[in-house]
Amino acid sequence: MATEINSTLKHGYEQLNKDIEQFDAVFPITEDMNITYNGVARLVMLDRYSFKDTKKTTLKEGDFVLLTVKEDPKYPARGTGTIVSLDWEKGEALVQVSEEYRATIDTFSEAEDGIVKRAIITLDKPLELYYEQIAMRNAHGLAQVEISPEKRYEAFVKFYEEQKVKNFIPAGRVLYGAGSGTDVTYFNCYVMPMVPDSRGGISDHRKKVMEIMSRGGGVGTNGSTLRPRHALARGVNGRSSGSVSWLDDIAKLTHLVEQGGSRRGAQMIMLTDWHPDIAEFIISKMQNPRILRYIIENFEDEQIRTLAHNKLKFTPFSPKETNMYTGIVNYKNIVGNGGFDESVIRDAEMKLRDGGTYTVNDPDFLTGANISVCITDDFMDAVKSNSEYELRFPDVENYSKEEMAHYDAEWVNVGDVREWEAAGHGVRVYRTIKARELWKLINVCATYAAEPGIFFIDNANKMTNAQAYGQKVVATNPCGEQPLAPYSVCNLAAVNLAEMVNKDLQMVDFAK
Numbered sequence: 001m002a003t004e005i006n007s008t009l010k011h012g013y014e015q016l017n018k019d020i021e022q023f024d025a026v027f028p029i030t031e032d033m034n035i036t037y038n039g040v041a042r043l044v045m046l047d048r049y050s051f052k053d054t055k056k057t058t059l060k061e062g063d064f065v066l067l068t069v070k071e072d073p074k075y076p077a078r079g080t081g082t083i084v085s086l087d088w089e090k091g092e093a094l095v096q097v098s099e100e101y102r103a104t105i106d107t108f109s110e111a112e113d114g115i116v117k118r119a120i121i122t123l124d125k126p127l128e129l130y131y132e133q134i135a136m137r138n139a140h141g142l143a144q145v146e147i148s149p150e151k152r153y154e155a156f157v158k159f160y161e162e163q164k165v166k167n168f169i170p171a172g173r174v175l176y177g178a179g180s181g182t183d184v185t186y187f188n189c190y191v192m193p194m195v196p197d198s199r200g201g202i203s204d205h206r207k208k209v210m211e212i213m214s215r216g217g218g219v220g221t222n223g224s225t226l227r228p229r230h231a232l233a234r235g236v237n238g239r240s241s242g243s244v245s246w247l248d249d250i251a252k253l254t255h256l257v258e259q260g261g262s263r264r265g266a267q268m269i270m271l272t273d274w275h276p277d278i279a280e281f282i283i284s285k286m287q288n289p290r291i292l293r294y295i296i297e298n299f300e301d302e303q304i305r306t307l308a309h310n311k312l313k314f315t316p317f318s319p320k321e322t323n324m325y326t327g328i329v330n331y332k333n334i335v336g337n338g339g340f341d342e343s344v345i346r347d348a349e350m351k352l353r354d355g356g357t358y359t360v361n362d363p364d365f366l367t368g369a370n371i372s373v374c375i376t377d378d379f380m381d382a383v384k385s386n387s388e389y390e391l392r393f394p395d396v397e398n399y400s401k402e403e404m405a406h407y408d409a410e411w412v413n414v415g416d417v418r419e420w421e422a423a424g425h426g427v428r429v430y431r432t433i434k435a436r437e438l439w440k441l442i443n444v445c446a447t448y449a450a451e452p453g454i455f456f457i458d459n460a461n462k463m464t465n466a467q468a469y470g471q472k473v474v475a476t477n478p479c480g481e482q483p484l485a486p487y488s489v490c491n492l493a494a495v496n497l498a499e500m501v502n503k504d505l506q507m508v509d510f511a512k
Helices: 014-020 039-049 099-104 108-113 131-145 149-164 172-177 199-214 243-251 278-283 289-298 302-311 319-333 335-339 342-354 377-385 401-414 417-422 435-449 457-463 465-469 489-495
Strands: 064-070 077-087 092-097 115-119 189-191 218-222 267-272 312-316 356-360 370-375 388-394 427-434 453-456
Touching: 039 077, 039 131, 039 172, 064 092, 064 099, 064 115, 077 099, 092 099, 131 149, 131 172, 199 218, 199 243, 243 267, 243 278, 267 278, 278 302, 278 370, 278 435, 289 302, 289 312, 289 356, 289 435, 302 312, 319 342, 342 356, 370 457, 377 388, 377 435, 388 417, 388 435, 401 417, 417 427, 427 435, 435 453, 453 457
Parallel strands: 189 218, 218 267, 267 370, 370 453
Antiparallel strands: 064 077, 077 092, 092 115, 312 356, 388 427
16 A cells, blocks of 8 residues: 655646645645535535635735635625735735626625625635645644654555545544644534533633634533523522523624634534423524514413513504505505505505514524423423423522532532432422423424424433443534533543644654
8 A cells, every 4th residue: 555645746736836835734736636526515625624824925916715705794605716916005805706606796896897805814825726635634644643654654645545535534623634733623523511500610611612612623512500590699699690591602602713714613502301491492592573473372381472572572663664554555445556566565464463563682692503402201201191391400599508519519410400309409390381382382493493403312311322431411512413421532622622632743744
């Protein structure tokens, strides 16, 4: 397998290869390289995995760059282009957007000739235009664990040959990070330990989530250990704002931490079905006013109806708006409807009936994360038997000083109110709810808001091999395909990530 790596430079890339010489991590483009991909696949390769000249030290006119073509604050669109001119004093560049991305440009004057003005700092110059360059960098980085130069070179060649023919394709964070010389994580996903129920514990959890996300990892969190809304916080003689508000604070990190290119950070946040805040959690991301009104009108549970009502925002019409919609409706009996479509008249009638418009309060609440409900066997049994279900939490308000000290130390390691009660600790029933009412709420919100998801946590723990190691599954990663215990190998990296990621990685010149 110790084949020689082709070193003949590819014609047409002479200038880029001269630029590449300034970067130890990047390999030049050679004649045997041919995998560039097309369309979205190429954009993803360049934007998420290609090594870039982030300092713009080689940026010049004629360079191929990545840019945000559509500068929408919520849904930006990425694309590629070529530098037409650079104004370093103003920090601006004119970029000719590649033809396949010009339809995305959002202003007519720019769309006409495909040339857009962008701040230089927002442009990315990819140095790896071929998949083989990424594979070679990866192989070089992964081979560094070998002790001798000979073994490193042998491993480098083996890794490269397997990646080049796609027998072996590393995960996305490996493609991005291996061999780059940067302190990013090689793990795509993490599940954090349960959140300690204290301000200091939440802050520490938040810090670790931020550290993982800043290095490119997605994070799963189970917030069931956080005390419910209005529960006593004796240390400050106040009341808790509730688990859902604290979880929203953690979720907001997704919007704050930039992971490079168009790759947005990801979080999964979960709450177990026995938690007193579960109904608030389920309804928290519902953005459809009509469905919220449906919940108010069709659910029996008073708290659920109140939560839906609090989520709704009603803005009454001004007299001018009322007159406008009345005028539209008055055309109903005129032949031809006065030029108004029937749907327009029906809409005006509905608006007059409501007397205003419905929107939602705090539409960005928890949008930084996917959310899922951890479903227990107890809950599903209650659904099947159409019985009442108890929403419970440790009885922190009535613990003695010694019991509270034990709670502070051990509750985060248990994280299940059933186990806590079985161990002899006091548990408070905050309320009971018809199990099918809660199950119906999950289904309605999942149908019309695509969230929450459901995770059968008891089933996961019956089937996981983590039990053999004295561990248990507490949540999943953001995509939901990895149920993990909080102290698995991946998650130990969350505890001391800076030491584990690319520790003492040194670039060696033998392969270049």
